[in-house]
Amino acid sequence: MRAEGVEAVVLRKFEMGEADLGVELFTYRWGRIHALAKGGRKSHRRFMNKLEPFKYIRGLFRGRRRGLMLLEGADIIRPFLHLTEDLKKTIYAFYAVELVRVMTPMWDPHPQVLELLLRFFDFLEEGEAGEDHLRVLELRMLTLLGYRPRLDxxxxxxxxxxxxxxxxxxxxxxxxxxxxxxxDLIMLSEETLKVLSHLLKGKGRTPFLPKVKEEARRFLPAFIRYHTDRDLHTLRVMDELGV
Ligand SMILES: [Zn+2]
Structure with missing residues (x-):
């Protein structure tokens, strides 16, 4: 079986036995997958610092579809080093990763969601991200995955x-x-409906007014939870840390 080069964002890594590393990746071609990096905990040359969360890599894979892929090597395309220099940026990036993990099934490619994730990382690295941008991200994810809320x-x-x-x-x-x-109703004011509808049309504005911020925070994560039946842990961490 020939090895295939595929681009992917590293979502998380986990230890497998004494020497190996497991990684969860969001790939262009296959969507979310698990892969095994043989000797990944020891082979510095092949995997050193390449399989950390948020890294955008080109991995060399071998294996059967829908099974555990073997990751034979990886090159970093974008390291996104600045994401981990600041607590808020790191948590926001983890939240984006969590959204991908709860909202996309395994082996279901969503290249536009991957592009959205990369753009969000870019934005986090460059700018001063606020809570509003998380809501914009949620809205775009919902739209790309077929759950665009109808608000007009x-x-x-x-x-x-x-x-x-x-x-x-x-x-x-x-x-x-x-x-x-x-x-199952969530009250939304006229102002919030207007802001979110505009965002859906690609012309919304941030920052939100406090009322819009508060209502959008109650509404969008609840809608995601409704469809995924999963709690968003990173949101709780944000609330606890006040970021
Ligand atoms: Zn009516």
């Missing part, structure tokens, strides 16, 4: 949303005052 009209009656609306997790959209029923 009532999803039940098609009516205008005067004075805000209620986001229904099960319907994936906002309902108006007349149509609101059920126990």
């Amino acid at each position: 009209k009532c999803v039940r009656c098609g009516g205008e949303l005067v004075g805000g609306g209620w986001f229904s997790l099960s319907l994936g959209g906002v309902v108006c005052k007349k149509c609101k029923e059920g126990d």
